[in-house]
Amino acid sequence: MTSGRGGGAAPAPAGVDILHPALELDDLRVANAEGQALLHGVSLQLARGEVLGLVGESGCGKSITGATAMGMLPPGLALRGGNVRIAGESLTAFNETAPANGMRGRHIALIPQDATASLNPTRTIGWHLVDGLRRHRGLDAREAGRASRQLLSEVGLTPPERWARAYPHQLSGGMNQRVAIARALTGNPDILIADEPTTALDVTMQAQVLELLTNLVQSAGLALLFITHDLGVVAQIADRVAVMYCGRIVETAAVAAFFHRPRHPYSEGLLASIPSLDRRQDVAPLPGTVPSPGALPDGCAFHPRCSRPLPVCLGNRPHLNTAGGGLVACHAAMELASA
Amino acid sequence: MTGYFLRRTLRAVITLWVAVTFFFFLLRVDVNIGLLALNMNASQEAIDSFNTRWGFDKSLLDQYWLWITGALQGDFGYSFRDARPAADWVAERLPKTLELSLAGFALMIVIGVPAGLAAAIRNGTATDRTIMSLAAAGYSLPSFVLGLALMYTFAVYLQLLPSTGSTSFAHLILPAATYGLTGSAGIARFTRAAMLEVLGKPYIAAARASGAPPAAVVLRHAVPNAAIPVVTMLGFSVGQLVGHAVIVETVFAWPGLGQALISAVANRDLAVVQVLVVVFATFMIGANLLVDILYGVLDPRIRTAGGANG
Numbered sequence: 001m002t003s004g005r006g007g008g009a010a011p012a013p014a015g016v017d018i019l020h021p022a023l024e025l026d027d028l029r030v031a032n033a034e035g036q037a038l039l040h041g042v043s044l045q046l047a048r049g050e051v052l053g054l055v056g057e058s059g060c061g062k063s064i065t066g067a068t069a070m071g072m073l074p075p076g077l078a079l080r081g082g083n084v085r086i087a088g089e090s091l092t093a094f095n096e097t098a099p100a101n102g103m104r105g106r107h108i109a110l111i112p113q114d115a116t117a118s119l120n121p122t123r124t125i126g127w128h129l130v131d132g133l134r135r136h137r138g139l140d141a142r143e144a145g146r147a148s149r150q151l152l153s154e155v156g157l158t159p160p161e162r163w164a165r166a167y168p169h170q171l172s173g174g175m176n177q178r179v180a181i182a183r184a185l186t187g188n189p190d191i192l193i194a195d196e197p198t199t200a201l202d203v204t205m206q207a208q209v210l211e212l213l214t215n216l217v218q219s220a221g222l223a224l225l226f227i228t229h230d231l232g233v234v235a236q237i238a239d240r241v242a243v244m245y246c247g248r249i250v251e252t253a254a255v256a257a258f259f260h261r262p263r264h265p266y267s268e269g270l271l272a273s274i275p276s277l278d279r280r281q282d283v284a285p286l287p288g289t290v291p292s293p294g295a296l297p298d299g300c301a302f303h304p305r306c307s308r309p310l311p312v313c314l315g316n317r318p319h320l321n322t323a324g325g326g327l328v329a330c331h332a333a334m335e336l337a338s339a
Numbered sequence: 340m341t342g343y344f345l346r347r348t349l350r351a352v353i354t355l356w357v358a359v360t361f362f363f364f365l366l367r368v369d370v371n372i373g374l375l376a377l378n379m380n381a382s383q384e385a386i387d388s389f390n391t392r393w394g395f396d397k398s399l400l401d402q403y404w405l406w407i408t409g410a411l412q413g414d415f416g417y418s419f420r421d422a423r424p425a426a427d428w429v430a431e432r433l434p435k436t437l438e439l440s441l442a443g444f445a446l447m448i449v450i451g452v453p454a455g456l457a458a459a460i461r462n463g464t465a466t467d468r469t470i471m472s473l474a475a476a477g478y479s480l481p482s483f484v485l486g487l488a489l490m491y492t493f494a495v496y497l498q499l500l501p502s503t504g505s506t507s508f509a510h511l512i513l514p515a516a517t518y519g520l521t522g523s524a525g526i527a528r529f530t531r532a533a534m535l536e537v538l539g540k541p542y543i544a545a546a547r548a549s550g551a552p553p554a555a556v557v558l559r560h561a562v563p564n565a566a567i568p569v570v571t572m573l574g575f576s577v578g579q580l581v582g583h584a585v586i587v588e589t590v591f592a593w594p595g596l597g598q599a600l601i602s603a604v605a606n607r608d609l610a611v612v613q614v615l616v617v618v619f620a621t622f623m624i625g626a627n628l629l630v631d632i633l634y635g636v637l638d639p640r641i642r643t644a645g646g647a648n649g
């Protein structure tokens with residue numbers, strides 16, 4: 001059994017050390033400059049060898065959760081409470097100017113959404129890798145050059161000598177995403193935060209990048225927080241799923257259980273909005289839109305869009321409770337479970 | 340890269356030719372040079388003999404042919420005033436203008452670029468506001484006003500520096516300061532804007548995410564990118580040296596090309612005006628060519644355009 005709220009009793013995949021989470025997000029609270037809360041106490045745990053898919057619509061707070069874990073909140077946003085622990089070490093005090101006590105890049109690394117824009121246009125691919133290798137591994141120029149070529153081979157850019165000399169604008173988006181992954185690996189991190197890393201790629205590139213990430217997680221025992229709005233990608237890569245809505249986790253579950261039987265009506269709605277080939281049923285998009293942080297409804301934030309709201313949902317916000325091996329924050333789901 | 344360099348050089352040479360040709364005709368079309376050069380009360384015979392002597396009775400195309408073939412061999416005609424080769428004016432005064440311009444330009448970079456960088460890095464703070472207020476003041480102050488103010492303060496009131504002339508290093512300080520301070524205001528504003536734009540780019544956030552410390556983010560990631568527009572701007576300032584030279588050289592009685600241009604125009608000394616136009620156009624076009632070449636060096640997207648990779 002895992003401790004804490006982000007766990008869940010789902011059987012862990014082989015090699016996953018669920019007793020010693022690599023990354024613990026504990027009750028994260030983030031507000032913008034107007035004082036509106038964007039994260040209302042987000043807790044997640046992530047172990048080495050595990051892929052956690054963090055899903056939700058745009059504006060639900062999943063990217064902010066990733067940025068908080070990196071200690072890189074955008075300007076104007078501030079951490080108002082909670083704790084980030086990396087390998088058991090607490091990082092409450094870090095912010096934009098303090099580079100996360102040397103954690104960033106070395107223990108926790110980011111794979112960005114737009115890899116091409118994340119690379120410096122005036123520098124070669126090789127420069128980016130050598131830069132990280134020298135900083136994080138303390139290598140000299142020659143050793144770093146050799147290690148950078150090895151990383152390029154690892155992410156499938158061969159022959160590495162050729163790509164090391166190239167500039168980001170000479171590579172395709174998919175190739176640059178491989179470069180961004182190689183760059184994230186320069187510090188031998190335990191944790192990778194991937195924020196929509198495949199959204200900008202076509203499907204074949206997307207499949208290749210997902211395969212590369214899966215191999216890395218398995219071979220190097222990395223913990224991967226995979227932020228996406230694409231449930232198809234989650235089904236492919238994740239071991240567990242966490243669903244966010246309006247700055248809160250509303251459901252966590254093992255991936256098989258989630259797709260087989262989602263507990264939260266929001267999860268149901270997300271699944272029902274995916275077109276399917278084998279179930280010849282109509283796509284049912286979720287009605288309405290995500291409310292803005294300044295105009296959250298009372299009670300359960302999802303009740304205006306919910307398919308089966310109860311009277312209690314209008315005034316009482318549900319808390320996360322265990323349900324079927326996962327956690328869910330829904331009055332209706334709890335009633336169903338206890339019935 | 341070689342092809343890029345050759346194309347730009349060829350274009351610069353053509354631009355120079357078009358510019359000097361245009362000015363050649365502009366200075367001569369529908370103008371009786373003899374009447375302008377001599378006294379208004381000169382007799383018709385005097386004017387005619389003047390025009391014959393200097394070749395202004397020939398057709399414009401003949402004159403142009405003689406001038407351009409001469410110019411290509413270094414013969415730019417003779418001054419009406421002292422009958423010396425016009426090119427001698429340039430030879431005498433160019434070193435003085437270069438001395439002043441280079442000193443002013445160096446000062447402009449040394450003050451303007453670090454001020455702009457500091458303002459961008461400390462964006463929104465008191466440092467930023469102080470630097471930008473000074474820059475706004477410097478930008479809106481005409482260089483002749485600043486020059487006179489400096490002259491009054493340091494030469495007349497404090498009596499630390501000479502007010503006019505060019506015979507010692509002390510003479511260089513005030514005109515170079517006038518030049519450099521006026522120019523640095525614009526450079527500071529431009530550097531700040533370029534730096535702020537680059538600092539907002541995703542690759543800067545990505546560099547931070549990869550663990551680069553703040554100094555490395557600025558120096559190794561932001562500055563090489565911000566340098567591209569700043570170098571362009573500096574190149575254009577080289578081109579504007581001329582306009583500044585005319586003003587600053589006049590205020591401080593600095594015997595350079597700017598001053599020569601003013602006196603040549605006042606004296607209707609055609610060959611001298613013409614050769615100065617060639618020199619100033621060469622400055623301007625050469626500066627632009629230099630910017631183009633530096634662009635290629637600084638920006639791999641231009642250098643590698645049409646390259647074999649990827």
